[in-house]
Amino acid sequence: MLSGAIMGNAFYELKGVIDVLFNKMGVADPWYDEYQPTPEQSSLEIWQREKSAEIKVDNKEVGFLGQISPKMLKELKIEKEVALFQIDFDEFSKMVSEEKVYQPISRYPSAVRDIAVLTPRFTKVEEVLNKIETAGGALLVDVDLFDIYEGENLPEGKKNLAFHLIFQAPDRTLSPKELNLLQDKIIKTLEENPEWEVRR
Incomplete structure (x- = not known):
């Protein structure tokens, strides 16, 4: 399991880091689906609902990205926003090792x-x-x-x-x-x- 954390403007900064990581490793088009917590996780209110997501490639879940809820930060006596991610390293490695099809980069702006x-x-x-x-x-x-x-x-x-x-x-x-x-x-x-x- 590959994991990490960041403090500050946490969720979107960490999402940007993950996007760059996937891009650099040649894993195309990661996207972010809504996180579906278990009843136990919901009751604990660990994650901020609107800033938690499952990381997916195609339709396969490969990781999780979430910002800790204000309630949990208060209990932990942490003053700054904190976001964490986890990536299934085995699944990620398989995607990295797959043969990549070369696609020329357009000369024209997006x-x-x-x-x-x-x-x-x-x-x-x-x-x-x-x-x-x-x-x-x-x-x-x-x-x-x-x-x-x-x-x-x-x-x-x-x-x-x-x-x-x-x-x-x-x-x-x-x-x-x-x-x-x-x-x-x-x-x-x-x-x-x-x-x-x-x-x-």
């Missing part, structure tokens, strides 16, 4: 758009990701979940999922018009589900 989706609390991140990736097509080269929020200013029973959408073409720079059309297609696809709302 473009990033952000999108936020309000969903029922029980909705799996994977469901939303699949819809985004299908609608985005080949020009959507990456999707990064960067925030899960449940709390004040949201309707009861809802959560907000925020994503970076990264677009890139191999043969040209995408125009603002093309990007708008791609984003509009993704929004339309997401809002086909009557329980989901794209927040603009």
Whole structure:
């Protein structure tokens, strides 16, 4: 098991470290699914719910990333935010050792758009990701979940999922018009589900 911790602006800093680690080792497209605690873990309130995630590659869980809850920090008399991660080293090693297929890097710049989706609390991140990736097509080269929020200013029973959408073409720079059309297609696809709302 590979593990580590960080203090400060903890969760997102540590997520960035993990992304770099996977990228440097040639493991493509890690993504972050909602953490499903056991009843015992829920009762102990160890982890901050909106800042805890399962680390996945494809559909395989390879690790965990979580920020310790304010309640637990208070009990431990720790004043700064603390986040920890664990990665299944055996699974990670298998992925690193697999033969990699060379893909040339595009000479043209990528473009990033952000999108936020309000969903029922029980909705799996994977469901939303699949819809985004299908609608985005080949020009959507990456999707990064960067925030899960449940709390004040949201309707009861809802959560907000925020994503970076990264677009890139191999043969040209995408125009603002093309990007708008791609984003509009993704929004339309997401809002086909009557329980989901794209927040603009």
